[in-house]
Amino acid sequence: MDQAIDIEGAVKRYGTVTALHGVSLSIADNEFFTLLGPSGCGKTTLLRMIAGFEDITAGEIRLFGQNIARLEPNQRPVNTVFQQYALFPHMTVIENVGFGLKMKGFDATQRKARAGQMLEMVHLSDYADRRPSQLSGGQQQRVALARALAPEPKVLLLDEPLSALDLKLRQAMRVELKQLQEDTGITFIFVTHDQEEALTMSDRIAVMSSGRVQQIGTARDIYETPVNRFVADFIGETNLLEVTVSKADGDTAEVILPGGHHLICPAAGARLGQQHLSIRPERLRLAHGAGQLSATVQRVVYLGTDLHVMLVLEGGTQLVARLQNSRQLSAPEAGAHVFLDLDDGAARLLAD
Amino acid sequence: MAFPLLLPTWAMIGIFLLLPVILMAIYSFLTKEFRGGVVWEFSLAAYDQFFVNRGLFGDEPATLEWTYIGIFWRSIWQAIVATTICLLIGFPTAWFIATRAPTTRGVWLFLITIPYWVNLLIRTVSLKFLIRDNGPLNEFLMGLGVIDSPLPLVNTNLAVQLGLFYSYLPFMVLPIYAAVERYDFAYSEAAADLYASRWVIMREIIMPIVKPGIIAGCILVFVPSLGAFLAPDLLGGAKTFMIGSLIEEQFRGSLGNWPFGAAVSMILMSLVLMALLFYARSMAREGTR
Amino acid sequence: MKGVRHYPGFLSITLLCLVVLYGPLLVVTAYSFNGSTSITQWGGFSLRWYIDVFTGPEAPRFRSAAWNSLTIAIMAAISATMIATAAALAMMRAGRFRGKSLTFALINLPLMVPEIVTAVATLIFFSMIGLTTGYLTILLAHITFCIPFAYLPIAARLQGIDDSYEQAARDLYASRTQSFFLILLPLMAPGVISGFLLAFIISLDDFIITNFVKGAGMETLPTAIFGSVKLGIKPNIMAISTLMLGVSVLFVTLSYLINRKGRQSP
Numbered sequence: 063m064d065q066a067i068d069i070e071g072a073v074k075r076y077g078t079v080t081a082l083h084g085v086s087l088s089i090a091d092n093e094f095f096t097l098l099g100p101s102g103c104g105k106t107t108l109l110r111m112i113a114g115f116e117d118i119t120a121g122e123i124r125l126f127g128q129n130i131a132r133l134e135p136n137q138r139p140v141n142t143v144f145q146q147y148a149l150f151p152h153m154t155v156i157e158n159v160g161f162g163l164k165m166k167g168f169d170a171t172q173r174k175a176r177a178g179q180m181l182e183m184v185h186l187s188d189y190a191d192r193r194p195s196q197l198s199g200g201q202q203q204r205v206a207l208a209r210a211l212a213p214e215p216k217v218l219l220l221d222e223p224l225s226a227l228d229l230k231l232r233q234a235m236r237v238e239l240k241q242l243q244e245d246t247g248i249t250f251i252f253v254t255h256d257q258e259e260a261l262t263m264s265d266r267i268a269v270m271s272s273g274r275v276q277q278i279g280t281a282r283d284i285y286e287t288p289v290n291r292f293v294a295d296f297i298g299e300t301n302l303l304e305v306t307v308s309k310a311d312g313d314t315a316e317v318i319l320p321g322g323h324h325l326i327c328p329a330a331g332a333r334l335g336q337q338h339l340s341i342r343p344e345r346l347r348l349a350h351g352a353g354q355l356s357a358t359v360q361r362v363v364y365l366g367t368d369l370h371v372m373l374v375l376e377g378g379t380q381l382v383a384r385l386q387n388s389r390q391l392s393a394p395e396a397g398a399h400v401f402l403d404l405d406d407g408a409a410r411l412l413a414d
Numbered sequence: 415m416a417f418p419l420l421l422p423t424w425a426m427i428g429i430f431l432l433l434p435v436i437l438m439a440i441y442s443f444l445t446k447e448f449r450g451g452v453v454w455e456f457s458l459a460a461y462d463q464f465f466v467n468r469g470l471f472g473d474e475p476a477t478l479e480w481t482y483i484g485i486f487w488r489s490i491w492q493a494i495v496a497t498t499i500c501l502l503i504g505f506p507t508a509w510f511i512a513t514r515a516p517t518t519r520g521v522w523l524f525l526i527t528i529p530y531w532v533n534l535l536i537r538t539v540s541l542k543f544l545i546r547d548n549g550p551l552n553e554f555l556m557g558l559g560v561i562d563s564p565l566p567l568v569n570t571n572l573a574v575q576l577g578l579f580y581s582y583l584p585f586m587v588l589p590i591y592a593a594v595e596r597y598d599f600a601y602s603e604a605a606a607d608l609y610a611s612r613w614v615i616m617r618e619i620i621m622p623i624v625k626p627g628i629i630a631g632c633i634l635v636f637v638p639s640l641g642a643f644l645a646p647d648l649l650g651g652a653k654t655f656m657i658g659s660l661i662e663e664q665f666r667g668s669l670g671n672w673p674f675g676a677a678v679s680m681i682l683m684s685l686v687l688m689a690l691l692f693y694a695r696s697m698a699r700e701g702t703r
Numbered sequence: 704m705k706g707v708r709h710y711p712g713f714l715s716i717t718l719l720c721l722v723v724l725y726g727p728l729l730v731v732t733a734y735s736f737n738g739s740t741s742i743t744q745w746g747g748f749s750l751r752w753y754i755d756v757f758t759g760p761e762a763p764r765f766r767s768a769a770w771n772s773l774t775i776a777i778m779a780a781i782s783a784t785m786i787a788t789a790a791a792l793a794m795m796r797a798g799r800f801r802g803k804s805l806t807f808a809l810i811n812l813p814l815m816v817p818e819i820v821t822a823v824a825t826l827i828f829f830s831m832i833g834l835t836t837g838y839l840t841i842l843l844a845h846i847t848f849c850i851p852f853a854y855l856p857i858a859a860r861l862q863g864i865d866d867s868y869e870q871a872a873r874d875l876y877a878s879r880t881q882s883f884f885l886i887l888l889p890l891m892a893p894g895v896i897s898g899f900l901l902a903f904i905i906s907l908d909d910f911i912i913t914n915f916v917k918g919a920g921m922e923t924l925p926t927a928i929f930g931s932v933k934l935g936i937k938p939n940i941m942a943i944s945t946l947m948l949g950v951s952v953l954f955v956t957l958s959y960l961i962n963r964k965g966r967q968s969p
Contacts, residue, residue, distance in 0.1 A: 115870050135873035142874045148867035152889045162875030213875065416800045419793035422786040423850060427809050430847040434828035435816065441827050451830065503723075506716040513708040522717075524959055529724040531955040533908045535925045535932075536944040540727035543734070543936050550730050580723065587720075602707035612710065641817030643911050648932065658819050658911075665826060665915060676827065679820045686817055 072121035099270035149194035162213035321377020345408035346383035353401030442676035460677035493639035496578035504586030512594035569651030577645030585634035593627025752942035780903035783849035822915035837921030853898035860894025
């Protein structure tokens, strides 16, 4: 079985600037795949390359085995939901949804039936004869989805489609999008800079930075076992510590923190000498009595569901712990001396 | 993709404007033919006639010829005065329009621009009709008893300046309007908060910020005023003879002097290019600030 | 204190501005309905000068001049609009290419060269290649100087249209041609129409260049009016002026309304 999308060594150069340095990745059929990264990381360029809006400098893009890298956009059986939707302002909603079908040569009755069906799917049947400008942002977004899905593309490309919506609507649409993907069985490739969006919806995520793919994996993979400093820092909050690896054998490694503390952590990616260590703030616990680390509380920030505790380890290293706000928890005071424990495997050595 | 789309533009403007301008430059160095036209023989006679005075019979020692430089100087002066009047009237008008509510702004702007779209010749003729010796304006003023005898307005510098002002005022208003519309009034409020008075704010804050619009407006009025033909020709007399009429005369009927007309045109064009360069440079300076 | 936007006296100056701009036009309009043969005395309301324009001794001259003006303006405006639309597409949509800034300068050249200089240069050019037919020379000159006037509103409009519309059309299986005619052209239509109207009025308005290149025996309305005015302002000139004024105001209003409607949609 061919993959839905197979990208091999995709390079994009604008004059002397290289936007993509040989990206390779495979996306399975029926997958919700997300390209995640900060602005300028090349994720949108990659998506627009799949759609055919950007020429490919070098490399191959295969869609179910067929090389599409040099086809015109209208010859590729993929459709795009644009960031600002790009709904044609001079056409009604139903004309917009039917446009792709019209171009593919469907007759008026077929178009009307299919477009009507698509509008029903996004709950906008009553708005068929309106102009896009008469719809709210959320409604325009649904029309854009219906328009892109109407010609039954093999792959749907979504370019930050939720970024123009307000927070509440954005959260509701995440669930709806995922549902839509499961119902239609179409492969979705979703571009976003919002990690929460990526984590909630995706089957797999490719984290990108400076024109390269840093890590590909499930939400859990990239959050729990980031391969490098960029991924650890970009996804969620983390404490990044510069440590010295003193021992690495078998499954575990021993590291020495700047203040002299010793910690045991999984050996994955360990090499002797200076290295970076990542500890998620929510994986730190206040210990009763003695613990693995000892620290002084600098400041406590109340965040509702959580408490943010800013700490200084002996030796001056700063650390943040995130404690769940519960009735039982007696919040530490600034200046207090505390002990910290961490879960097994919570401290992770990073490749770079 | 760009090439075939641009070909018609290149062809039209290249053949029917750029090439003619180059030809004109060449003509200014040719010998004149007496019934109009030229003889293809290199000559500096046109520029010599413009700058050098050798007396009535051409046998006196060469001195600087003042006739044509005088005409240029008068034209420049007229254009400067017209530009100044346009600025003094145009700035408050542009400001006033730009500070209206967005809904009424369009209507005001529309009112200011309509006259620009009316045929320039008709506007100039209308102005002449209004201000002539026994025209409606003088009759009105005499009827009011403000004056006893008609004001001799036509054929004066004032009439020409008024005509230029009337011709090109919208060119001043529009760019200033665009600049004021972009101006953030929070600057004025901040200045007022820091004890600046209304007119100090105008001088210290607003003027420097909207300066690009003002310079653009001044260039847009100055350049066409300099080469204007209709206003000086219809509203002025012999004493207000300007560059436009000087050039036109060289090509009228068989009495003209084509190389001289081409040379005067070249000198006018250089002046205009200098004004445009000044504009481009001051805009570049604004850009780097 | 009326806020930082208010400056005392600016309203009065604006009103003065309007009086100066409209005064002469209104006076001429009023006098065009004067029943008297003298332009100084008011002889009661009458349409006699309008009738004179169409049937009087000078009527044939004005009629053929008006015909020339109108046909030249229409042809020049259509040609200039098509040329400018193509140019705007290349300048706004073809990305960077060699000679782009040079092309930009070339498009704006007619605006930078003083009219009288254009007139001289064009006359020299046409007389040198031996083209002295009048109608054709005027038309060619008009197309050339109308191009930037048509270009400005078209390019401005095109710049305001995000290229994602064309990409969306291409994505939805439209060919390049389909995406131009079905999506881009309808979206840029207000700009194209403004450009056409602008070019039309500019061509109709031109006196100085036409006067230079027209050759003997050929007249457009402005040159005919100028010829008459040189002998003194007669009442029939005021009637013609008022008619042309009406045409201009009509066209500008149309262009204004189309633009406003266009701005509302996308």
